[in-house]
Amino acid sequence: xxxxxxxxxxxxxxxxxxxxxxxxxxxxxxxxxxxxxxxxxxxxxxxxxxxxxxxxxxxxxxxxxxxxxxxxxxxxxxxxxxxxxxxxxxxxxxxxxxxxxxxxxxxxxxxxxxxxxxxxxxxxxxxxxxxxxxxxxxxxxxxxxxxxxxxxxxxxxxxxxxxxxxxxxxxxxxxxxxxxxxxxxxxxxxxxxxxxxxxxxxxxxxxxxxxxxxxxxxxxxxxxxxxxxxxxxxxxxxxxxxxxxxxxxxxxxxxxxxxxxxxxxxxxxxxxxxxxxxxxxxxxxxxxxxxxxxxxxxxxxxxxxxxxxxxxxxxxxxxxxxxxxxxxxxxxxxxxxxxxxxxxxxxxxxxxxxxxxxxxxxxxxxxxxxxxxxxxxxxxxxxxxxxxxxxxxxxxxxxxxxxxxxxxxxxxxxxxxxxxxxxxxxxxxxxxxxxxxxxxxxxxxxxxxxxxxxxxxxxxxxxxxxxxxxxxxxxxxxxxxxxxxxxxxxxxxxxxxxxxxxxxxxxxxxxxxxxxxxxxxxxxxxxxxxxxxxxxxxxxxxxxxxxxxxxxxxxxxxxxxxxxxxxxxxxxxxxxxxxxxxxxxxxxxxxxxxxxxxxxxxxxxxxxxxxxxxxxxxxxxxxxxxxxxxxxxxxxxxxxxxxxxxxxxxxxxxxxxxxxxxxxxxxxxxxxxxxxxxxxxxxxxxxxxxxxxxxxxxxxxxxxxxxxxxxxxxxxxxxxxxxxxxxxxxxxxxxxxxxxxxxxxxxxxxxxxxxxxxxxxxxxxxxxxxxxxxxxxxxxxxxxxxxxxxxxxxxxxxxxxxxxxxxxxxxxxxxxxxxxxxxxxxxxxxxxxxxxxxxxxx
RNA sequence: GCCGGAGUGGUGAAAUUGGCAGACGCGCCGGACUCAAAAUCCGGUGGGGCUUAAACCCCGUGGGGGUUCGAUUCCCCCCUCCGGCACCA
Numbered sequence: 001x002x003x004x005x006x007x008x009x010x011x012x013x014x015x016x017x018x019x020x021x022x023x024x025x026x027x028x029x030x031x032x033x034x035x036x037x038x039x040x041x042x043x044x045x046x047x048x049x050x051x052x053x054x055x056x057x058x059x060x061x062x063x064x065x066x067x068x069x070x071x072x073x074x075x076x077x078x079x080x081x082x083x084x085x086x087x088x089x090x091x092x093x094x095x096x097x098x099x100x101x102x103x104x105x106x107x108x109x110x111x112x113x114x115x116x117x118x119x120x121x122x123x124x125x126x127x128x129x130x131x132x133x134x135x136x137x138x139x140x141x142x143x144x145x146x147x148x149x150x151x152x153x154x155x156x157x158x159x160x161x162x163x164x165x166x167x168x169x170x171x172x173x174x175x176x177x178x179x180x181x182x183x184x185x186x187x188x189x190x191x192x193x194x195x196x197x198x199x200x201x202x203x204x205x206x207x208x209x210x211x212x213x214x215x216x217x218x219x220x221x222x223x224x225x226x227x228x229x230x231x232x233x234x235x236x237x238x239x240x241x242x243x244x245x246x247x248x249x250x251x252x253x254x255x256x257x258x259x260x261x262x263x264x265x266x267x268x269x270x271x272x273x274x275x276x277x278x279x280x281x282x283x284x285x286x287x288x289x290x291x292x293x294x295x296x297x298x299x300x301x302x303x304x305x306x307x308x309x310x311x312x313x314x315x316x317x318x319x320x321x322x323x324x325x326x327x328x329x330x331x332x333x334x335x336x337x338x339x340x341x342x343x344x345x346x347x348x349x350x351x352x353x354x355x356x357x358x359x360x361x362x363x364x365x366x367x368x369x370x371x372x373x374x375x376x377x378x379x380x381x382x383x384x385x386x387x388x389x390x391x392x393x394x395x396x397x398x399x400x401x402x403x404x405x406x407x408x409x410x411x412x413x414x415x416x417x418x419x420x421x422x423x424x425x426x427x428x429x430x431x432x433x434x435x436x437x438x439x440x441x442x443x444x445x446x447x448x449x450x451x452x453x454x455x456x457x458x459x460x461x462x463x464x465x466x467x468x469x470x471x472x473x474x475x476x477x478x479x480x481x482x483x484x485x486x487x488x489x490x491x492x493x494x495x496x497x498x499x500x501x502x503x504x505x506x507x508x509x510x511x512x513x514x515x516x517x518x519x520x521x522x523x524x525x526x527x528x529x530x531x532x533x534x535x536x537x538x539x540x541x542x543x544x545x546x547x548x549x550x551x552x553x554x555x556x557x558x559x560x561x562x563x564x565x566x567x568x569x570x571x572x573x574x575x576x577x578x579x580x581x582x583x584x585x586x587x588x589x590x591x592x593x594x595x596x597x598x599x600x601x602x603x604x605x606x607x608x609x610x611x612x613x614x615x616x617x618x619x620x621x622x623x624x625x626x627x628x629x630x631x632x633x634x635x636x637x638x639x640x641x642x643x644x645x646x647x648x649x650x651x652x653x654x655x656x657x658x659x660x661x662x663x664x665x666x667x668x669x670x671x672x673x674x675x676x677x678x679x680x681x682x683x684x685x686x687x688x689x690x691x692x693x694x695x696x697x698x699x700x701x702x703x704x705x706x707x708x709x710x711x712x713x714x715x716x717x718x719x720x721x722x723x724x725x726x727x728x729x730x731x732x733x734x735x736x737x738x739x740x741x742x743x744x745x746x747x748x749x750x751x752x753x754x755x756x757x758x759x760x761x762x763x764x765x766x767x768x769x770x771x772x773x774x775x776x777x778x779x780x781x782x783x784x785x786x787x788x789x790x791x792x793x794x795x796x797x798x799x800x801x802x803x804x805x806x807x808x809x810x811x812x813x814x815x816x817x818x819x820x821x822x823x824x825x826x827x828x829x830x831x832x833x834x835x836x837x838x839x840x841x842x
Numbered sequence: 843g844c845c846g847g848a849g850u851g852g853u854g855a856a857a858u859u860g861g862c863a864g865a866c867g868c869g870c871c872g873g874a875c876u877c878a879a880a881a882u883c884c885g886g887u888g889g890g891g892c893u894u895a896a897a898c899c900c901c902g903u904g905g906g907g908g909u910u911c912g913a914u915u916c917c918c919c920c921c922u923c924c925g926g927c928a929c930c931a
Contacts, residue, residue: 235925238846242927249931267931280931323929348929358931367929438930559926629867631854635847636924640854646867649882695858704856707866714866721884784862789912791862829911835861839911 024652026619026749033751034133042764043083043095043138048529048542051092056546057083058525058585060554060562061098061145063517064124065105068131069601070609070627070639071594076137077624078591078633078702079553083138084744085697086551088768094546096528097132097139099125101148102517107450107489111482117450118478121148131611136620136747143531147520152527153452154473155537156520159569160455161466168214168572171464174443178206183485185447211445211454211513215568219244219437221582222567231587233634236559243560245438250422252359252431254279254332254341256287263287263332263343266354266436269364270425271417274406275382276359277372279332279343280325283308284351287343288328301326301345308347323348323371335430336407346371354436362396369396382406383414442565444516449480449489451514459501459508468502474510488512522565523573525549525584540578547579548586556590563588589700592636594627609639621746622648628702628745647706651749654713654738658753661731679730682719686712686734687775693741694771706745712738732757740769785810786837787819795836803830810836 037043045051059079062072083095099121106117113120125146132139145152163169177186179196186196186203196203215222223244226237249268256263263279281287283305291297292305304326325346332341341359348367349358362372363381372379384390385401400414409417425431445454453474455467467474481492490496490512501508529542563585570584593600596607614623626647631637689708696705716734719727736757743750743763754763778799783806785793793815797806807828810816820840827839 235846239926242845245927245930247930265931269931346929349931350929353930355931360931365931367931370929436930438927556925626867629854638854640868642868643854650867652882699858701856701858703854704866707856710866782862786861786912789861789910794862827911829861831861835912837861837911 024619024648024655024749025752026621026651029752030136030620030748033136033748036751036762037138037764040762042762043093044140044142045092045094048094048546051094053091054094054546055086055091055551056094056549057086057551058095058528058549058553059097060552060558061100061521061524062128063100063103063105064121064128066124066127067608067610068128070611070614070623071601073135073611073623074591074594074627074633075553075555076132076135077627078589078700079551080135080137080747081624081628081702081744082551082553082700084747084764085768087764088740088743088766090767094143094528095139096143096145096531097141098143098145098524098528098531099147100517100521100524101125101146102153102451102514102520104448104450107448107482110450116478118148121146134615134620135611135624143528145524145527145531147452147517147524148450150473150475151532151534152524153476153520155527156452156515156523157455157467157472157474158469158537159519159523160452160515161469161472162576163213163572164456164466166572166576168217169211169444170214171209171211173207174210174212175205176208176210176443178204180204210443211515212441213444213519213568215442215565216437216439218568218571219246219439220435221571222439222564225567225571225582228583229585229588232585233556233588233590236556236563236588236590239559240564243439243564247436247438249434249436250425250431251355251434252335252425254335254359254430256343257331257333257340259287262430263357264355265357265359266434267359269361269418270422270431271403271409271414272361272364272382273334273336273359273421273425274403274409275361275363275380276334276341277362277378277380278341278360280346280349280358280360280368280371281328281343282349282351282356283345283347285345285356287330287357288345291328291330298327298329301328305345308345323367323374325371325375327375335425335428342377344371344375352440353438363391364396364398366396366398380405383417442516442518442568444519445513446516447488447512448514449476449482451517452476452520453490454511454513454515456511457499457501457508458511459504459506461506462501462503462508465502465508467499471502476514488514490514518561518565521562522569525566526573526579538578540580544580548581548583551587551589552585553589553591555593559590589634591633592631594630594637594639596639598638609641614644618644618648619651619748621651621749625651625706625746629706631703633700633702650710650713651746653717654709654742655749655753657713657716657731658735658739658756661728661735662756662758678719679727682715682727682730683733683772683775684778685715686730686737687771689715690737690741690769691771691776694769697744702745705741709738709742709745712741737769739763740766781833783810783833784835785813785816786835787816788839789837790819792816792819800832803828803836806830806836807838810838 057079059075079095083093087093101121106121109115109120110117147153147156160169179186179199179201181199181201182196195201223241223246226241229237247268249266250270252265252267252270253262254265263281288297288305292302323346325344328343328345330343332343333339334341348371349356360368360371362368362377362379369379371377381391382405383401383403385399390401391397403409403412403417406417409420412420422431422433453476455472455474457465457467459465477490477493477496479493480489482489497510497512499508499510500506523537525547526538526543529546530539533539566584570579571582573579574582595601596609599605599607601608611623622644626644629647630639630643689712693705693708696702696708712734716731720731735753739750739753739757740763743754743766747764750763754766759766780796781799781801783795783797784791785795793810793813795809795813797809816838820838823840825838825840829837
């Protein structure tokens, strides 16, 4: 290639064949770097107990669905970058990877294509592993786990048994999502807007016997401990708090005429007790169910209940717009006044919250008010605000005030009335203070094949019996029929079904339900420390040394389910004395989604950006760098193929600078050194950028870290173009720093550059650079001068100038004089090193 | 309805503690190189005014108000979008 007018090349001397210009050999760099990383075991932790300065950096392990796209890549690139930074900062970093390998898609593939789920899953794992490697995302593959592996799910089953022993796993009737087309239950997350995610049918509700984990026993702890999670995104903590849904109120009992059992209700407003004029129960309430069974419910009420139930079975997600109800003919007695209150059944009270029954206070609850107005039920006002009208007959008044119409409680302010009334009822044994949670127990059984079998047997004599630990794992059989019948495919394998009762050793039948895959993922982070351990699920010593996970990275879609379940399981294990920490994840980062054409990438939308072709064309580091540069990692971002080219151009320019410096042997005499001024300025600029990138990386602002590196390269080019051709020492130093800062972000390129710069060790183990405080020192500083808050001039003053010096310099400035017009400053604001503001009379 | 988050050029965005708004990239415009194109390199690029030009001035971070010498940043009201929860008693 002939010498061009390009100034930056002018100092390069004679070049044979010009291997450099315009060429950036990313394929060679990638191959070489990968070889080195694997050969030198740079990303493995050999001995968890011996490793110094441990740091556990974990990406949420993926479901092996098949191909990864650039959106998935963001997650792993981020995690890999963090792990690499921590390593350079002197930590032993544990960055393992595994597979959340049980789940429906594998089973669906089996139904549709006759591929066994295990084979389908294995194939996907292999493909995804290759993709992760292509990105340069390095994990400790010696620790790889897959939740579908018997050596793993043996311990998922063990976990089940432990919960069962402690009364935290139980079987009960529960409402589940049912897809009428696929003839199967669906997990909540497989129901999108009330429809089956696969066939789009409207999901029904069915009552079935199911297994539950008693997560509600930990509701209070799960809520309270959110305050320990200071390094979690506020958003996730709020979502969990809302999901747990604690509310304080009272549990009250209303006697029912002709019944011995009272009607129990939960209310957050016990102070409004005297305003209760009727009661409302849900259609599924036992009181109603019993009366229908006995045939003692009025015909129209029974018909209404039937209609409501059917509507909810058909689509439990439909929200009835209009409040509707029917009187049941049942009468409740007011616990204080003894007033006879009619009991209604209505669509606006649901069985799933509180007790499924309420006392209706139409004057002070808008929903009750609407209902009372529609059905002409009595309304009684029981408190008034200090100012204003209070209840006006047009809408409920829900504020606070002083009690009226409430017998001896009249005149009390609302908060006091609340306490006083509960106390009075408590004395009579018909009420007590109570905390109610929205959180419900975790339904963990699935009538599905591809999951960990629940380790229980049903004995005709002894009933439900746990499989002894010594017999684990209960292995999932290969020979099953996948056709969807609404029952577990495991029922089709007679061999599997046959079991011995662990108690009486008689013939028994094996439980055929499998566990929700969220059980698998609720403890996997413990297994990585000793993934091949055969005697236990995990080694407490190692786990206590490395956990809580220092940095957990994944999508915000797991904000509630996975992250709540994992917290729950860890608390259970803590109470069992098996771990010494209360929370599994110290620091959580939830990265944003990458969209294309404004939408989430999906095969059905046809907007998936696969990484393979991009890596082939531009190299892995270009894709990594662009992914990090696209925007703040916690925010969603739109993928732009043109933007990828910007990252590529940057790496090409950086690589050329490295080549130009290293093409000529170190001892070859070159042009004289650059004059001291520009060289000093250049060094300051470089070290300022080192400092900035340092901070950016600490704060996960990888987008601005990349921008900082671009500025470094721009500064290098300007430095050389500006006639400072001989500034070889400065150039070398800058490239040394830039290469180390680039190493976590574009590791292959940095590895090659590091070697070219004459280093023996991998850049992955090089120390994370620090800015040189001396280089940062300035002899002059630039001050912005404002007059009345508007920027009017910039002046240069000696570094560390005092206010008086700065003021003198500013007042000597022509532009400042123009705007002050000789008037003396009324006030002077001086921010050293930054700004001087003169306030003058206008 | 409630709870979170966001709104900045043509565009992705930046501005760490209230201190030069738009860094860095993309795109676009102009130029160099080329027979030509691509690639690469150089310069310009928020809007408006004024000017031959430079200089200079005004406006500008969803809208309105406020605090302050100074507000993208803090406070109040409103609008829009995104996410979560939802007859939650």
